[in-house]
Amino acid sequence: MGSLKSEVYFCIYEKDYEQYAKNNIPLEKAEVKNRFEIRLKNERASHAVIDLLTRQDVEKTAFEIINRYIRFVDRDENKRRSAWSMNQQWAFFIGKDRGTLRLTTEPEPYTFERTLNWLRHQVAPTLKMIGTIDQLNQTAILSELIHEAKLTEKHEKLIEQQYLTREDVIL
Numbered sequence: 091m092g093s094l095k096s097e098v099y100f101c102i103y104e105k106d107y108e109q110y111a112k113n114n115i116p117l118e119k120a121e122v123k124n125r126f127e128i129r130l131k132n133e134r135a136s137h138a139v140i141d142l143l144t145r146q147d148v149e150k151t152a153f154e155i156i157n158r159y160i161r162f163v164d165r166d167e168n169k170r171r172s173a174w175s176m177n178q179q180w181a182f183f184i185g186k187d188r189g190t191l192r193l194t195t196e197p198e199p200y201t202f203e204r205t206l207n208w209l210r211h212q213v214a215p216t217l218k219m220i221g222t223i224d225q226l227n228q229t230a231i232l233s234e235l236i237h238e239a240k241l242t243e244k245h246e247k248l249i250e251q252q253y254l255t256r257e258d259v260i261l
Contacts, residue, residue: 096131097134097193098130099129100128101127128152133193133194138155157184162179163175205248220235
């Protein structure tokens with residue numbers, strides 16, 4: 091469940107069938123029937139390790155991670171999806187009154203440097219591609235997109251911060 095590239099990924103499979111296929115172990119003799127893996131990367135993995143070291147309760151950490159990211163519900167056409175009841179079998183699996191474990195920290199403040207880093211790694215290659223297509227097709231899609239873009243208050247504030255001199259900022 092989830093993308094293999096994401097920082098949180100769950101793998102659920104029938105371990106008994108895997109052992110049968112790999113080692114020819116009969117299904118009824120397999121010790122583990124199903125396997126539920128939590129795969130974490132980077133910051134999410136660090137938060138999980140900190141929780142494990144702090145509480146020293148593997149069961150609580152694991153199930154609170156699962157409960158944070160996965161929820162199976164029973165469809166109810168008369169309610170919004172967010173109001174659907176949790177599936178009873180899933181509720182039994184998760185356990186009663188189970189909490190959730192947040193594996194993230196507060197986002198870093200919105201800064202010019204952070205914006206440049208995002209542009210450099212996420213946006214610039216696409217902009218370069220559109221610019222190349224514009225040149226080849228003799229179009230102006232990229233300049234039109236920039237011209238039509240609406241700046242938010244956050245953008246205006248960053249512009250102001252970059253424009254002000256140090257003396258303007260220090261009172």
